[in-house]
Amino acid sequence: MDKVKKIILFHLIVFTFILSCSVLSFAAQAKNIILMIGDGMGPAHIHITWLYATRQLGKNLVMTEVMDKGRTAYMINDTADSTVTESAAAATQMATGVKVLAKSIGIGPDGKALKTILEMAKEKGKATGLVTTSGITDATPAGFIAHVAQRSEEEKIAEQLVKSDVNILFGGRKNFFLPEDEKGKRKDGKNLLNEAREKGYVVVETAEEMNKTQGQKILGLFNMGNMVYEIDRKGSTEPSLAEMTQKALEILSQEKEGFFLMVEAGRIDHAAHVHDIGAVIWDTLAFDEAIEVAYEFQKTNPDTLLIITADHETGGLAVLPYSLTGKEYEGINLEAISKIKGSSEKRNKELGEDPSPEKIKEVMKKYYDIDLTEEQIKAIRENPLKQLDPRHFHYGRNGIIAFVLRLYHRIGWATDTHSATPLFLWGIGPASEKIKGWRHNTDVFLMMKEAYGF
Template identity: 40%
Template sequence: MKQRAKNLAGITIGTLLATSVITFSMISSASDNMSDETQQTTNAAKNVILLIGDGMAESQISAAAYLNGAGYGAEDLTMDQFKNVGYARTFSHDNTVTDSAAAATAFSSTHKTDNGVVGKAPKNKEHHQNEQHFDVQTVLEAAEESNMSTGLVSTARITHATPAAFASHIDDRNKENNIAEQMLLDHDVDVLLGGGKRQFIPEEAGGKRKDGKNLLELAEDHGYQLIENKADMKKTVASKLLGLFNDSHMTYELDRNLTNEPSIDEMTNKALDVLQQDDDGFFLMVEGGRIDHAGHSNYPATNIQETLAFDKAVKEALDFAKKDKNTLVIVSSDHETGGMSIGANGEYGYNKEVIRNVKRSPEYISKQLDKNDANLEEVIKKYTGITNLTKKELELITSSQNKASAIANIISERALIGWTTTGHTAVNVPVYAYGPQAEKLTGTIDNTEIAEVINFTTSKSFTSQNLIEQVKQFSENGEMTDEKATRLLFTHLETVRQFEDQNKADKVVKQLEHFHILIDKQKERNSLSNKAYQTLKDGTDALIAKWE
């Protein structure tokens, strides 16, 4: 057990939403056909593992599954084996097309925010110019308050937008030096594994910090063991790890065997080995960050191989959960990147062998070309298996300022993989879940609801005081209109708090059941909003479950 304290200027998850989850529409089969995995559960999990395939949607997953399949068919990925499946809408506070910062903040805090902002929410319900933001508690911070161990793993820089949204509060995702400092010094994350060493060291040491600070030295003072390669990660027995395996993002999976970097599944396995030692449970976020980068660059084989590597991390998590039997696993994405399609240019098909023959990323391949491209055909043959470049393809590469992009374009054209953009898209992304509360993440949901479900486990410190603060908030913002009934709610909750202080569980439960009846009556009279009713109902249910 670890004692941690958190002080935030903003709103805590518990204060705003309670520790429960909103009930949303679900896809279900007949009860006699339901497996244990799809049965509804009321208890919180001991542990939560959230895996985010950055830039991954159905096209990326399908392309990977088809690549593994024989003939025209597909072979199930681990992701395809989940029974609780839904889809999440990803829009941000200020754009239909989100970025990773806003989407990860939705995952981490239940709040929609503006693109580029991490760990903060806007003060205005509708987007305004010069929007002001306030700090919001994340599920990782709630886990720390509940004495749970925590971990962040990414194949991108560990200070990149997605991991940053769980352990920092920054108005601009590009302030990665500030994110590194907050992540390391303002939190007590037990496991940090990824790239981004440059954000932790000063310029004179080859880093990006202009303030002269060497956060690696400070990390040692905070009990971290620094590891920088796969071998050291494997052999360490330390209980607090800072693994920085690349100055920037970690190497693409296609090129990783040229380095000493661990794979995403190896990092996931190591994180689980460390975190599972905590009897209070743990929260772990794992990001396949380079799926997104390959999508931005329209690198087809690279994108698919990153997705397959991510799926191996999903397997590590799911295998752990099945053995542990008290772990919630959630797999999703912040958004889709690239507008990827299987089948392109009006042609039906997927030439999988083209993808299978690619041995390195376009970035690596382009760097093997000599000054005048004299070895072009030799290099392309060696790393892509293409032996019959057309005159048009040769000219495309030799005339291009971005030879990696030209090579990727040829691979896409031959494989019949299409792209509509080098940016993000607004399509819904899949949500896969296993374990306690998993059935709450089926159907079409908002991405903030993922945080609500996680919060059911991580906000174990929720009490009647949080309900009191919620009633106060809803009363002040006009979502509760009956002043007399609101005073009665306050009185009732004060009684609950007294019984909590006396540790009288049966009386706490009885009073909460009465409180439930009171809010039901207010709902019938239309004297409180749907949001207020649902939030108070969920909080009451969570407290009842806690005291029972």
């Protein structure tokens, strides 16, 4: 081979090498990202739901299947000002990669607005969506698009949502979009549903309306307050989290530039705050059905990165070993839990403010199929937990009822607010190899940004 041929061959090899490298790194990029957040869903919430699904319902969870097939990490979530976080700071940290003050939405500790991954995706021409069973103005969805100093500023958040141009907005708390004289909570007299329509949104209020519409911008508000607990949903007009996820994917996947979708199971947290194990399990099962929808989409669209995690643990939940008289180390009583008839929300409505001993006996028999002793009924009436530790057991009688039930269900709760228990972070798809080890929730932003190639 003469010298010229050698040089040409050398350049050809180098060129092919560079080309194959760029193709490989391009292949590792994600066109779409689906981020799924179980609000308040610590490792014990997943474990207990998995026990219930496998041993009581005879099925595996899709979320654990994704763990098997994909990558898993532990995740901690401390904020700029605390080791125990809440949903606003947690969502903001995952959306922006910056440690912020508890309760702030899309705003840094210096008071300046932070750019979120959703805003970056939108700038690149991607379609975007936010889906939750809590309020669409609540902290987790808000953390991806809104910018307010306090999560409680939900009227302001609703206004920012309507102006956001986010394609899919599904959830509850319609009352922050309506003025007080239309049964809403807005003090400024505005009807944001009309403003949303002017901005090109199709507004839907039931599962049926949602399924029918083909709009590219849909505002779905399915309840004046939060959407109902899954355990109580039968007979309502509300869609399931899986149905909302399905619809969101149907619309967002039409965008050729790809999309960003955040799906939140918002009420696992609410159920854990009030120590309601039935509602925790059923809302986690509903989350799993939504994960199944997303995972099926990921399988047929492998340029999609699916990430599943939680924002924080709620309740300090644990499986306990003992009943009052049974053998040692019995563990969770799944059969007793399978007899739960409805949420604590419904139960409390029947109990009323100041229930008589007869009323407590009757309602507890109806909801849990349990005959309480006189001492247990007395404890529920007197509520000593609230007197001893009013800051960790402050939600009415929920704490003491769960304390009485722990002898039957063998489930314990350490607090009726959040704990700092490390969470699982797992996923599958392009760039998911970054999901490993001991991570912080600000890393979720970095992983997503890198996966998109931004």
